[in-house]
Amino acid sequence: MAAKAKTGNSIVETIKTIVYALLIAGVFRTLFFQPFWIPSGSMKETLLIGDFLFVNKMAYGYSHASCPSVRLPQFGINVDAEQICRFLDGDNTRLLGSQPERGDVVVFRHPVHGADYIKRLVGLPGDKIQVKNGVLFINDTAVKLENDGAFEEVYAPQGPQRSAPRCENGPVGVGGTCSKSRQIETLPDGPSYAVLNIGNQTMDHTGVYQVPEGHFFFMGDNRDNSTDSRLSQSAGGAGFVPFENLIGRADRIMFSSAGRSMLFFWTWRGDRFFKAVE
Missing domain, CATH: 1.20.5 (Single alpha-helices involved in coiled-coils or other helix-helix interfaces)
Incomplete structure (x- = not known):
């Protein structure tokens, strides 16, 4: 006994x-910090598919978006963060909130379906945003843009989703070199970073977006491969993102793997470990 x-x-x-x-x-x-895997190429070359980072939740304070969603479809569990932290949901405010800065790379909850997105903040409340001929305009002034060669990668399925990159240099066979134009974009407040393009696309020409108070405008660095604020929420984009939907700021890549699994050690990108997100 x-x-x-x-x-x-x-x-x-x-x-x-x-x-x-x-x-x-x-x-x-x-x-404090939420782990986040990069599932798509919308932020290349700043973030690559397979990068693993921690999102700093202290940067902007707390709202219902700060709570993790619990989704285990194999067990029939689907509990949204808004249900867990309903008491923090209200009037587009945050507890201990502080405003993000233009140029921050931010993880936010999609205002409609609640999925986590990661993009760069380019438009603050009250800003007028427009893209003309592939150039970003903020309050009727074009941002500084300098040509900087090309971004090249192997044309092959990438990450667990096995998505293939889009290329500017036409159809490319598996194992070939996929190339995109690379430019350095500098925002009015100073941050500079690389943006990629694959030529003249529909979203290189937009109307004027007037960012409402309490909302933000986001774009992916991989400009022709990003579903972001340039598309309205009704059209499947992110539209204007409320302040309360921000989760946190991406500060540093902790680990990176180019393969289908982080266990495939031969695909690890050692040069990206502990790399700052700029």
């Missing part, structure tokens, strides 16, 4: 340890 009691106590202690660990991890993820 003593042996059975000891075994039972051991199982209970193990379960308690697991529960405590999950609670601590949940609190850490909610209040």
Whole structure:
């Protein structure tokens, strides 16, 4: 009987340890840093498919978007962050909130379906944003844009989703070199970063967007491969993103893998470990 009691106590202690660990991890993820995998190429070359980073949730304060969603479709579990932190949802405000800066790379919740997006903030509340002939205009002034060669990558399926890159140099066979024009864009407040283009596309020519108060305008650095604020929410884009939908700022890449799984060590990108996001 003593042996059975000891075994039972051991199982209970193990379960308690697991529960405590999950609670601590949940609190850490909610209040401080959220892990985020880059699933698509919309932010190349700043962020590549397979980059793994922690999102700084302290940067902009807290709202319902700060809570993690719990989605385990194999078990029929789909609990949205808004349901968990409903008490923080209200009037487009944040607890301990601070305003993001133009040029920040931000993870935010899509205002309609709640999926996590990561893009660069280019438009602040009150700004007029337009893209003309592929050039970003902020308040009727073109941002500084300098040609900087080409961005090249191997044309092959990328990441777990096995998506293939789009190329400016026409149809490219598997294993060939996929090339895009590379430019350095400098925002009015100073941040500079690379943007990529594959030629004249529909979203290189837009109307004027007037960013409402309490909202922000985002674009991907891979300009012709990004679903962002240039498309309205009704058209499947992000549209204007409310302040309360911001999750946090991407500051540093912790790990990067070019393969289908992080376990494929031969695909690790060691040169991207601990790289700052700029």
